[in-house]
Amino acid sequence: MGLQTIIENINKANLKSDIPAMQVGDTINVHSRIVEGDKERIQVFQGVLISRRGRGINEMIRVRRVVDEVGIERCWPINSPMIAKFEIVRQGDARRAKLYFLRDRVGKSRRLRDRRRGLGKTEAATK
């Protein structure tokens, strides 16, 4: 067996199969597991997916939301067991792969157009 195949087989065991087809620009809910002592609860983080980087086991996502005019960005490995679930809330229209320009936007210009036609701009990552 080739050496690369061995690595791929190890990675396969750690890859998730239930990741929805999220694209950059989408507003998503990330259900992350939080362990406090022996208790476990789920925290939901809603925001705009502004970047996906890496491939396979190394893929990371970066999600941005704005609370009280303060931007918050969180990153996770997409295959991390600490994430229980992803949900797509809204599909946004993005023309580039990394939406870092949203960091400089204020007010209405922060919104992204809905990917479905005919719909106007919608507030990205509403509370």
Place this chain on the structure above:
Amino acid sequence: MGFSLLGKKVGMTRVFKDSVSVPVTVIQVGPCVVTQIKTPEKDGYAAIQIGFEDIKARNSTMPMIGHDFKAGTDPKRTHREFPVKAEELANYTLGQTLTVEQLKDQLYVDVIGTSKGKGFAGVMKRWHFKGMFASHGTERKHRAPGSIGGLCSNRGFGGGLAKGKKMPGHMGADRVTARSLDVVSVDAAQGLLLVKGPIPGPNRATVEIRPAIRLYRSKAKKVAAKAG
């Protein structure tokens, strides 16, 4: 006394263990064949010699083919020996196969390999010197070692430079031991060993694996706790 095995570095990846991402190096361990048993009577000391990785007979030499044939095995690429106590020799037989199963109960292992060669390297890369100023009138000497001392000796006076002065020179391609690496998992079916963190050498390099000796206190405690 311990033992050692030979293996091949496969490469690095990450696994999620207890929900935490762990960087791992995958090592294909063995199967190693006992090719010679050295006894105090015959050789003056007790040791076990193992061979690893089949090669074509035409790539071996007649003496080595004969040597491996005595152990009842095909020609091997690499041979390595490790010392054992004289009374432990009875645990090994000529031609016996050692696999990754031997490492199953280990919490920590040492991995010995040959580091990647860096060629002729300057002092900044080789010894982590700071180099000189980028500006303030510095010209053509930004990565130079600076003063190396004069008229100095290790003791007394005179005699030129101190012995062992850190200078530019050949870097890498050395025997390096990565000590006390956590064993993340052992896959006996495929002969794979996953250890935490990097190990010396490029992918495909042959490495030596042995149970960890000289543990940190915290790691030694964990080993003692496991042994009960």
